[in-house]
Amino acid sequence: MAVTMADIQNLRKRTGAGMMDCKSALTEAEGDIEKAIEVIRKKGQAFAAKRGDREASxxxxxxxxxxxxxxxxxxxxxxxxxxxxxxxxxxxxxxxxxxxxxxxxxxxxxxxxxxxxxxxxxxxxxxxxxxxxxxxxxxxxxxxxxxxxxxxxxxxxxxxxxxxxxxxxxxxxxxxxxxxxxxxxxxxLKAEHVSEEIRQRELNLAKEKALEAGKPENLIEKIAEGALTKFYKEFTLLQQEFIKNPKQNIEQYLQSVDKELTVxxxxxxxxxxx
Known part of the structure; x- marks a missing residue:
């Protein structure tokens, strides 16, 4: 059975496949639209099986x-x-x-x-x-x-x-x-919502940096806690400086709109x- 341009356009509209793919599927299905759709779907399943380990970045x-x-x-x-x-x-x-x-x-x-x-x-x-x-x-x-x-x-x-x-x-x-x-x-959202894993990671990094810089051991814990406080200010939403007005943090910006407003x-x- 001859494949017509109308059939190809119909199949393309229903599947989104390219013109040549539609023509090939219709030829394989001997002009049957429903069978051609199934041909295209099976092709997708074959690709899925083949490319399962590929990176989709x-x-x-x-x-x-x-x-x-x-x-x-x-x-x-x-x-x-x-x-x-x-x-x-x-x-x-x-x-x-x-x-x-x-x-x-x-x-x-x-x-x-x-x-x-x-x-x-x-x-x-x-x-x-x-x-x-x-x-x-x-x-x-x-x-x-x-x-x-x-x-x-x-x-x-x-x-x-x-x-x-x-x-x-x-x-x-x-x-x-x-x-x-x-x-x-x-x-x-705020400091108390930071995971224990992240908190410990930041404390350990701060301690390592302080030791490498030769800071006194009796001050290491205090230095690390100070670094953690700085981390909270930079990486928790409500404490972050508002990018449109660095004189405010996000919490202050929201409260300037409505005292009770928060995320x-x-x-x-x-x-x-x-």
Whole structure:
């Protein structure tokens, strides 16, 4: 059976595959559209099996909100050429839209939701058959709070979401904090939220530096605690200097807007080397 241009365009519209891939699949399926779709899907499964050990270090990171719910989705691939492709970005956007609409609790739940009657995990595999690259949802994070704000840095490699303890927080205030998180990469909201692992690491580093500098042993602990205090100021969100006004920290900035306003939680995902 001859393959027509109309059939190729129909298959391309339904799968997003390239023209030559569509023609090849239709030829193999003897013009049957449904069988051709299955040919493309099997090709994706074959690529998934072959490229399972490849590194997917590029990709697209997007974030959005739905009332009191915010989410970030990062879909990984192998090359920047694919990462900036409009169809790959479109797939990531569709996955984020499904996440915002359904509010899945974790990555497994997200992968089991559907786009166009196909599980998201299968949609990603199908896309592998089209591009020939390893792909996966590399990260999925959510926040629920009275006000949630999402920020996507230009280039779709970095995104943040942040929750506030009050409803109807001014959008610019929310964006300021979300951009602060993007730029300054805090490790925790405040000092008491820093993990014991990070705290011990910073104390040990400070002690090693003090000893190497020849400081008296009886002062090492005090020096290390001072270094830890400085670390908290630099790497906990509420104590960080506000990048738009270094005379204030983030806590002071928020209190200048509303004495009771604070951040309840934040998440940050990046594919950039840091």
């Amino acid at each position: 590029e990709g697209c990171v997007l974030a959005g909100t739905n009332n009191d719910f915010a989410a970030i989705v990062a879909v990984r691939c192998e090359t920047d050429f694919v990462a900036i492709n409009s169809e790959f970005v479109g797939m990531t956007t569709s996955i984020l839209d499904v996440a915002l609409a359904n509010k899945p609790a974790d990555l497994d739940a997200l992968n089991n939701l559907e786009i166009g009657g196909r599980k998201i995990a299968d949609v990603v595999v199908d896309r592998m058959g089209i591009t020939g690259e390893k792909m996966e949802i590399g990260a999925y994070e959510t926040i629920i709070a009275p006000t949630v704000i999402a920020y996507v840095h230009p280039g779709n490699k970095l995104a943040t979401i942040v929750g506030f303890n009050k409803a109807n927080v001014d959008a610019q205030v929310g964006k300021d904090v979300a951009m602060q998180i993007a730029a300054m990469n805090p490790v925790a 309840t939680e934040f998440k940050r995902i990046t594919l950039n080397a840091e």
